[in-house]
Amino acid sequence: MSGGKMLRQIHFWILAALTTVLLSGCGSEYLVLNPKGPVAETQYNLIIISTILCAVIIVPVLALTAFIVYRYRDKPDNKAPYKPEWAHNTALEAIWWGIPVVIIAILGYFTVRDTYVLKESPNKEVAPMTVQVTALDWKWMFTYPEQNIATVNHLEIPVGVPVHFQISAEAPMNSFWVPSLGGQVYAMAGMATELYLQADEPGEYAGFSSNFSGEKFAHMQFKVVAKPKEEFDQWVKEVKGTSPAMTKEDYNELKKQGLSEKKLYSAFPEGLFEEIVQRYSHGHDMDHVMKKQPAPTGDKSKETSQETQQSTDMSNMHGMDHSSMKH
Template structure:
């Protein structure tokens, strides 16, 4: 074996050993592939389906590539026939175009199905609670409109209850992400995006900022704690009884750029704070369908009923009965 070839093999094994040692520090749990709720479970299944479907194409292609490179390598002892003339084969054309088209169609079906399903409450039997999320520089603020409490860099939710997150930002565009509970959703100034998440069982989960937003981006992390409903209710009572109220001045201090590693809790917050943040940069866009989905649905049904009643030829007396 030549010295150059031995050196290349040595480099390869050294790099392989280094990769093994360094990657072993990542731990046994990969958060994205460790679903702890129905939303994350649906997304996990979609990932697995996508991997399998892609492997049906990629594995044979890589195997054929390796075979062709070896079979037709340019060496003196290789006796593979050399036929540089082009030829058409209908069967092969159908195979290598038909199979990818079928796979893409199957993948598209599952993707569209799950995308629409994930926009809805994952547990129709349980009424969701609402939590408003505001991305600041460089911290996360959570307001609970039903409980009238607020937290910073800390999120507590009841296990087994779907949570309807309304997400916005009073800072550069960001991304709200709790990998073990579901995918990320963007936080944008002047807009309110929405995301449903649910923790099946009590536990602690890591939350992250998944979009680069400046100097303190790496420190925009928060802890998510899921507890049984009775313990969650006790926590709410404790917050309301032992912490100060958030004033407008407190919020003005919070939104100033700066890293905040500690957690904060408030027994109340200014009424309509989240709506005010969204409307401040919305430039007239209607966000009612996100911030008040039930009212928006009722309004839509009323408008549709009004449109139908005005259609020519419609028997209005029957509609009234």
């Protein structure tokens, strides 16, 4: 065996050994490819469609490349024809331009369709719950405006209920990501971005910071606990009954650079999230994100309460009319 061939084989086995070692650190569960909710399911389907459409181009190109390298390799007895003056071929031009155009059009259709779907609540029959997310250095703060509780590096949500996340930052730009439930969305100071997620089954899901934001950003991890609605309500009661209330001083300590353990608060300063957003918004209108969510089509209780309120308003108006006529 020649020295050059032996050296190439040594290189091959070294690379194979390094690949084995590196891949051994990969877990058996790929979070992005194991969706646990309707948002993640939609994105997973889009990934599969995109992969198939890309493979339609990539696989034939790689196969043709290998064939051409082999067929037209330089050797003395190679009988492949040599045509340096090869003429224009309309049929081939139509193939290698037409197929990619068609594939891009198909991929564009599915991408646009799913993008608009993901901007809305995944479940129109259930009222979404709002959770406000604030990225700090280097921790995540979650405030629940409807329950009036707050948590740090810990998030609990009810199963089967869409969660409307309002996301901002009082720190360098970051990215909020729960791979098992959906894709990432950026958290930016002075802006409020939004994201809908929903867990279809109870469990614990990993949350991450997926954007470099400083020395210890890799430690900006949190746990998402999805549990049945009754258990979630019980958890809220426990937090309100056993945890301290967050003060402005507590928040000022939280926003300082540094890591933090899991924290629970039975209350938080009113309008804290809105204040954080407006502090750096420079007059930008964020009402399109922070507005109240409409009642779901299947929520009869809210429809009834709205009708009752309308009746009360009408009665008050009639009373005012009679009163005006008497005067």
